[in-house]
Amino acid sequence: MTSFDLVEPETLEDAFKWLGVDDSSVRPFGGGTALMLMMKAQLFTPVRLVSLRKLGRQFEGIERSSNDGSFRIGAMTTFSQLEHSPEIRAHLPVITQTMKTLANVRVRNVATVGGNLAHGDPHLDLPPVWMALDASATIVNSSGTRTIPVGDIFSGYYETTLEQGDLIAELRVPVRPGWRSRYIKVTTRAEHDWPALGIGLSLHAEGRVIKDLRIVLSAAIDKPTRLIGAENVLRGKEIDDALLKRAGEAAADETHIETDNRGSAPYKKHLLRVHIARAVSALVTE
Amino acid sequence: MTTPRTIRFKLNGRSVSADIMPHETIVDMLTQRFDLKGARESCGQGLCGCCTVNIDGMAVSGCLSLAWFLDGKDVQTIEGVANGATLDPVQQAFIEAGAFQCGFCTPGFIMMVRQLLDLHPDPTEDQMRHFLTGNLCRCSAYPEIIDAVKIAVAKRAELAHLVA
Ligand SMILES: Cc1cc2nc3c(=O)[nH]c(=O)nc-3n(C[C@H](O)[C@H](O)[C@H](O)COP(=O)(O)OP(=O)(O)OC[C@H]3O[C@@H](n4cnc5c(N)ncnc54)[C@H](O)[C@@H]3O)c2cc1C
Numbered sequence: 001m002t003s004f005d006l007v008e009p010e011t012l013e014d015a016f017k018w019l020g021v022d023d024s025s026v027r028p029f030g031g032g033t034a035l036m037l038m039m040k041a042q043l044f045t046p047v048r049l050v051s052l053r054k055l056g057r058q059f060e061g062i063e064r065s066s067n068d069g070s071f072r073i074g075a076m077t078t079f080s081q082l083e084h085s086p087e088i089r090a091h092l093p094v095i096t097q098t099m100k101t102l103a104n105v106r107v108r109n110v111a112t113v114g115g116n117l118a119h120g121d122p123h124l125d126l127p128p129v130w131m132a133l134d135a136s137a138t139i140v141n142s143s144g145t146r147t148i149p150v151g152d153i154f155s156g157y158y159e160t161t162l163e164q165g166d167l168i169a170e171l172r173v174p175v176r177p178g179w180r181s182r183y184i185k186v187t188t189r190a191e192h193d194w195p196a197l198g199i200g201l202s203l204h205a206e207g208r209v210i211k212d213l214r215i216v217l218s219a220a221i222d223k224p225t226r227l228i229g230a231e232n233v234l235r236g237k238e239i240d241d242a243l244l245k246r247a248g249e250a251a252a253d254e255t256h257i258e259t260d261n262r263g264s265a266p267y268k269k270h271l272l273r274v275h276i277a278r279a280v281s282a283l284v285t286e
Numbered sequence: 287m288t289t290p291r292t293i294r295f296k297l298n299g300r301s302v303s304a305d306i307m308p309h310e311t312i313v314d315m316l317t318q319r320f321d322l323k324g325a326r327e328s329c330g331q332g333l334c335g336c337c338t339v340n341i342d343g344m345a346v347s348g349c350l351s352l353a354w355f356l357d358g359k360d361v362q363t364i365e366g367v368a369n370g371a372t373l374d375p376v377q378q379a380f381i382e383a384g385a386f387q388c389g390f391c392t393p394g395f396i397m398m399v400r401q402l403l404d405l406h407p408d409p410t411e412d413q414m415r416h417f418l419t420g421n422l423c424r425c426s427a428y429p430e431i432i433d434a435v436k437i438a439v440a441k442r443a444e445l446a447h448l449v450a
């Protein structure tokens with residue numbers, strides 16, 4: 001690795017000062033797990049890294065609102081902190097479930113919620129889950145603050161809508177009474193491989209009738225994407241085999257899936273049909 | 287522009303300092319500046335665990351971590367695990383189970399098993415396997431490693447009993 005400048009601002013003003021240059025090799029540093037891999041492979045040679053670890057309160061912590069029970073999660077929260085939070089386990093168990101097969105203990109001890117989103121890698125496990133949960137992100141820069149749905153962060157393959165000087169500060173995750181969620185990580189080569197597809201699923205059912213739902217597909221496409229067509233097939237309906245089959249067809253029809261070394265496009269579409277039907281049915285009858 | 291800085295931290299219980307460049311990893315620093323070679327780089331990608339060190343009670347990959355951030359931290363490596371001439375119960379368990387062939391992966395496995403037992407003193411076999419998915423043994427001593435974890439659980443329980 002070639003050397004670089006490393007700064008640890010303690011205020012947002014200082015952070016924006018260090019980041020606010022027209023140079024994409026000046027980057028924020030969260031847990032550094034993704035950056036270090038790219039730096040070691042010489043894919044990224046930074047001029048300056050701006051560590052976010054001393055920015056304090058807004059970037060830290062897992063808190064529940066006493067008003068509506070929603071969560072505020074600081075962007076520097078590590079995956080281990082999520083994994084071991086009793087509050088998360090109680091109210092957002094899908095996050096605890098997702099952690100089980102995400103990387104390994106050492107990576108989870110270091111990787112952060114914000115870095116995970118800003119990386120823009122479509123194979124990551126958490127983005128489709130946050131989207132299924134209807135989470136939003138608060139983004140700060142030198143001219144102000146904006147809050148956007150997590151899905152609006154992603155614009156393409158490793159591409160995001162974040163601009164130089166933008167920092168993800170925190171996530172807001174609603175806790176929706178009556179909703180159940182699940183993440184399906186479909187690996188095709190080895191259990192611990194990157195997923196061929198990831199499905200974030202969240203739904204609200206009464207008996208076998210689906211009142212509302214969100215289905216998000218990742219890994220098989222260029223960015224995590226809601227499957228609106230499949231959702232529309234299922235919303236308001238009582239599920240049966242024929243309906244689940246139609247939802248799977250709608251999902252396969254509305255996505256552009258490419259062949260890669262985790263499977264051919266037709267194979268991955270087949271997996272998508274099968275897993276959507278299975279997951280919806282399992283969640284409804286849970 | 288790029289200049290070293292002096293970091294001060296605890297290394298295996300001793301207060302130390304080092305002049306560090308921003309790009310130095312923890313493995314670089316341990317091997318080059320402290321002549322500690324137990325944490326070694328193999329995959330260099332966070333996958334294999336050969337470089338495992340413990341920072342403030344948390345296992346991390348020394349190959350993916352910058353030494354710069356160690357300022358003020360409490361760092362433990364495999365070299366600091368034994369108590370003088372007395373091996374740590376996890377080390378002793380690996381010997382009794384014969385949980386290695388070449389031994390290259392062993393320091394990393396021992397560091398991870400120690401964190402496992404700190405979090406779960408009496409883990410299920412599923413917890414053991416799950417916790418160790420990020421450690422690779424090219425000699426494939428996995429069955430013996432699981433045996434070693436079980437022996438270590440018993441040894442730790444025995445020690446706790448003696449202390450209590
Ligand atoms: C061995 C290994 C196995 C892995 N396995 C999995 C897996 O199974 N599933 C999975 O989903 N992921 C896996 N990952 C990927 C891992 O989830 C990501 O590397 C991690 O989430 C990135 O977070 P970070 O904090 O380390 O990011 P960093 O490396 O710090 O940053 C990543 C990017 O985000 C930017 N950034 C960081 N923080 C912010 C912020 N707050 N605001 C704006 N920009 C920011 C950085 O500039 C950089 O561009 C694995 C990684 C490793 C090393």
Ligand code: FES
Pocket residue numbers: 326327328329330331332333334335336337338347348349350
């Ligand atoms: S060398 Fe660090 S995890 Fe393999």
Ligand code: FES
Pocket residue numbers: 385386387388389390391392422423424425426427
């Ligand atoms: S004992 Fe040789 S790599 Fe594990």
